[in-house]
Amino acid sequence: MKQKAMRAVSAFTRIELVVVIVIVVVLASIIWPVRPLAKAKAVRIGCLNNLKEISTAYRLWAGDNGDRTPAEQTVAKGGWGDLLTNANQGAICWTNYAITSNELGQSPKLLICPADERLAAAGFGAHFKDNAHLSYFVGVSANDDHPLSIQGGDRNLGGGTKPDPDYGFSPKSGKGNDVALPISVPVSWSLRMHSAGNTAGAGNISLGDGSGQQVSSVSLYQNWLRKTDPTTNWPAGHIPSSPSIRLVFP
Numbered sequence: 001m002k003q004k005a006m007r008a009v010s011a012f013t014r015i016e017l018v019v020v021i022v023i024v025v026v027l028a029s030i031i032w033p034v035r036p037l038a039k040a041k042a043v044r045i046g047c048l049n050n051l052k053e054i055s056t057a058y059r060l061w062a063g064d065n066g067d068r069t070p071a072e073q074t075v076a077k078g079g080w081g082d083l084l085t086n087a088n089q090g091a092i093c094w095t096n097y098a099i100t101s102n103e104l105g106q107s108p109k110l111l112i113c114p115a116d117e118r119l120a121a122a123g124f125g126a127h128f129k130d131n132a133h134l135s136y137f138v139g140v141s142a143n144d145d146h147p148l149s150i151q152g153g154d155r156n157l158g159g160g161t162k163p164d165p166d167y168g169f170s171p172k173s174g175k176g177n178d179v180a181l182p183i184s185v186p187v188s189w190s191l192r193m194h195s196a197g198n199t200a201g202a203g204n205i206s207l208g209d210g211s212g213q214q215v216s217s218v219s220l221y222q223n224w225l226r227k228t229d230p231t232t233n234w235p236a237g238h239i240p241s242s243p244s245i246r247l248v249f250p
Contacts, residue, residue, distance in 0.1 A: 040115075044194045044204065047113040048214060051136060051152055051206040054110060057103035058151070059144065059210055069151075070099040071140035084140055084248075087238040090176025093250040094131050096138045098124060108133060113154060115193040131174045134250035141231040141246055147209035149228050154203040155249055156190040163201055163217070164190040170249040177249040180240040183225050188217040 058069050065073050073079025080095045097104070097111055101124040104110055108121040108128060113135035121133035135155055142149035158168025159181070168190040169177045181187065189201035201217030205224065215224065230243035 040194070040196075043114045044202070044214065047115060047135070047154065047194070048204040048212045050110045050113065051204055052210070052212045054097075054100075054104070054136065054152060055206045055210040055212070057100045060103040061100050062143075069143055070096050071138060072143060084233075085235055087235040088178045090178045090248055090250070091131070093138060093176045093248045094128060094134055096140075096248070097134065098128055101128075111135060113193060115196075116155070117192075131176050131250035137170070137247050137249045139245060139247055141229075141233065142208045144208050144210065146229045147207060148224065149208035150224060150245060150247070151206045151208050153205035153247075154189070154193055156192045156195065157203060157247075157249075158188055158190050159185065161186050161188055161217075163188045163195060165192075166190060167192050169247070174250070179247045179249060180231075180234075180238070180244040181225070181247055182240065182242045182244045183228060183230055184242060186217070186221045187225060189220075 062069055065078055068079065068081075070079045071081060071084060073081050075082040078099065080092070080099060083089055083092060083095070097108075101108075106124060108124060111134050112118055112120040116135040118133060118135060121127045127133075136152050137155050137157065138152055139150040142151035155170035156164075156167045157170075158164040166172065168188075169179050171177060189195045189203040194202040194204070198216075202214070203217075203220070204212060204214055205220065206212045207224075213224070225245075228245055231246040234240070234246065
């Protein structure tokens, strides 16, 4: 009987083992920081997609309601425009979204950005009567007749060039904020949501034509805010001294 030849099994030398460990460590140091960045990017895209879905809901609603958005249409015809003839309507920002619940597919999850600490409502109706389940502000004078008008965006927007550490114009109390934002003054995304670790500030907006944009604080001011059409239908006694847009924050 012939004996099978035994193969010599080679093992790592100590130096080779050290080299392999070093390579693994170096690769891990390169790949590991990319994972949170990739996750943050995915979250921001998901948030932007929500805004696009909301814009689609506006257009569907307007198609059945005189080609006007909920903020433009009267209460008698299903909108909330009459309420906006009064100032300081931030507390009822949620009304804008409750009106479009059918067009949103009865999905309140679309109203929460994945990067927000707020949670989606269990449903519309009795579960949806305040701003506690909202991530997005409303540009009440935006429509598709003005494609570059700012229709909505992440609630963590604030004024000036110094980022707010919290949520900017959107208060923790949930009482909302009715803001006259001058189009000639810089703005900044707060340090919450997409701006975490981003000194340039980061956020999303939707426009009157139904599109969405990822913007930094600077690009929002230079490329969009300065070029948008100012709001003209201000409440009596509350007309800003300089051209501005009216944004209602949850």
